[in-house]
Amino acid sequence: MAPVLNFQEDFELIAYNSMGLASQAKYFVSVVTIEELKEALSFAETKDFEGLVINMALKGESIVKEDEAHVYLKVNAGENWHKLVLSCVEKGWGGIENLSLIPGSVGASPIQNIGAYGVELKDVFDSLEALDISTRKIRTFSKGECNFGYRNSIFKNELKNKVVITSVTFKLQKNAEPKVDYKALVDLLEDKGIFSPTIKDVSEAVIEVRKSKLPDPAKIGNTGSFFKNPIISIALFEELKKEYKNMPSYKVSNNFVKVPAGWLIEKAGWKGVREGDAGVHAKQALVLVNYGKASGAQIWDLAMRIKASILKEFKIELTPEVNIIS
Numbered sequence: 001m002a003p004v005l006n007f008q009e010d011f012e013l014i015a016y017n018s019m020g021l022a023s024q025a026k027y028f029v030s031v032v033t034i035e036e037l038k039e040a041l042s043f044a045e046t047k048d049f050e051g052l053v054i055n056m057a058l059k060g061e062s063i064v065k066e067d068e069a070h071v072y073l074k075v076n077a078g079e080n081w082h083k084l085v086l087s088c089v090e091k092g093w094g095g096i097e098n099l100s101l102i103p104g105s106v107g108a109s110p111i112q113n114i115g116a117y118g119v120e121l122k123d124v125f126d127s128l129e130a131l132d133i134s135t136r137k138i139r140t141f142s143k144g145e146c147n148f149g150y151r152n153s154i155f156k157n158e159l160k161n162k163v164v165i166t167s168v169t170f171k172l173q174k175n176a177e178p179k180v181d182y183k184a185l186v187d188l189l190e191d192k193g194i195f196s197p198t199i200k201d202v203s204e205a206v207i208e209v210r211k212s213k214l215p216d217p218a219k220i221g222n223t224g225s226f227f228k229n230p231i232i233s234i235a236l237f238e239e240l241k242k243e244y245k246n247m248p249s250y251k252v253s254n255n256f257v258k259v260p261a262g263w264l265i266e267k268a269g270w271k272g273v274r275e276g277d278a279g280v281h282a283k284q285a286l287v288l289v290n291y292g293k294a295s296g297a298q299i300w301d302l303a304m305r306i307k308a309s310i311l312k313e314f315k316i317e318l319t320p321e322v323n324i325i326s
């Protein structure tokens with residue numbers, strides 16, 4: 001029997017976006033199984049209207065494979081990301097502890113290959129399953145097929161709006177060597193006198209660093225970093241270095257370096273700027289915030305003026321990390 005779904009009309013989405021933007025969906029539905037997801041997609045196709053928002057609420061996880069060194073954990077898309085990280089840390093399964101406290105769901109994590117403190121999702125990724133919207137068949141994607149890059153994947157490009165991720169399988173380590181090469185992390189652990197950290201120490205340190213810089217979306221609306229860190233040519237970097245002697249950079253290849261957008265935005269004078277309820281976070285200039293009632297258009301307008309000012313001052317083009325839905 002087809003599932004009976006509760007389609008809600010003219011639905012307020014403020015509680016469903018971490019930027020805290022008031023916005024309405026013509027229809028909204030929560031789905032807890034793949035059958036329900038298919039049903040919701042069919043509903044959307046039969047209606048002539050402005051849109052249906054489907055909340056992926058597929059829960060649960062299972063070990064699909066295990067050997068001496070690894071656990072392969074399949075997790076449904078609707079599980080909370082940070083809850084998953086904490087439960088892996090508790091069980092002693094390492095690999096994702098550096099990705100503690102990232103807001104969002106498991107199903108969203110591969111879309112932009114989430115990353116923080118020296119680890120990216122791709123480092124612990126085994127495979128995923130997704131429903132192909134046109135054929136209504138489940139497809140399995142290996143790591144190679146996802147084309148993971150810096151905050152990027154096939155799901156932001158060729159397959160944008162074509163598939164819905166239903167589960168992700170992670171390859172976790174049973175005797176993990178924690179990865180602590182990010183300066184802010186090393187400094188904090190050393191301050192605490194921890195020189196051979198466990199995965200739990202790393203998770204706790206990441207949580208502390210994040211809390212010190214990044215606003216809690218439950219209190220101040222935000223989407224984490226708003227722009228990607230730009231990758232620029234060595235030639236441009238050398239030219240800028242003449243004027244900005246302490247401009248930080250990370251080597252990408254012999255010809256390119258990545259520079260922190262937060263540094264550029266701060267240098268251009270935007271850090272802590274507030275216009276009405278839209279602003280640039282006072283502790284991390286890469287994070288745009290909604291203090292309450294800012295609209296999507298106001299945040300976007302601020303973002304575009306920041307982008308223009310960085311282009312003018314540094315000849316560097318910033319690209320949003322976030323996906324824009326209009």
Ligand code: EPU
Binds near residue numbers: 118184264283
């Ligand atoms: N910086 C400034 N001013 C600022 C912010 C940063 O000068 O206002 C400088 C810092 O001093 C440091 C450098 O920029 O030298 C890097 O700053 P930070 O360590 O805070 O990291 P980030 O490059 O701003 C990236 C990710 C974050 C991730 C952290 C830690 C991107 C776009 N952002 O931020 O990811 O948590 O590194 O790994 O790559 C996200 O993607 O949403 C996100 C939060």
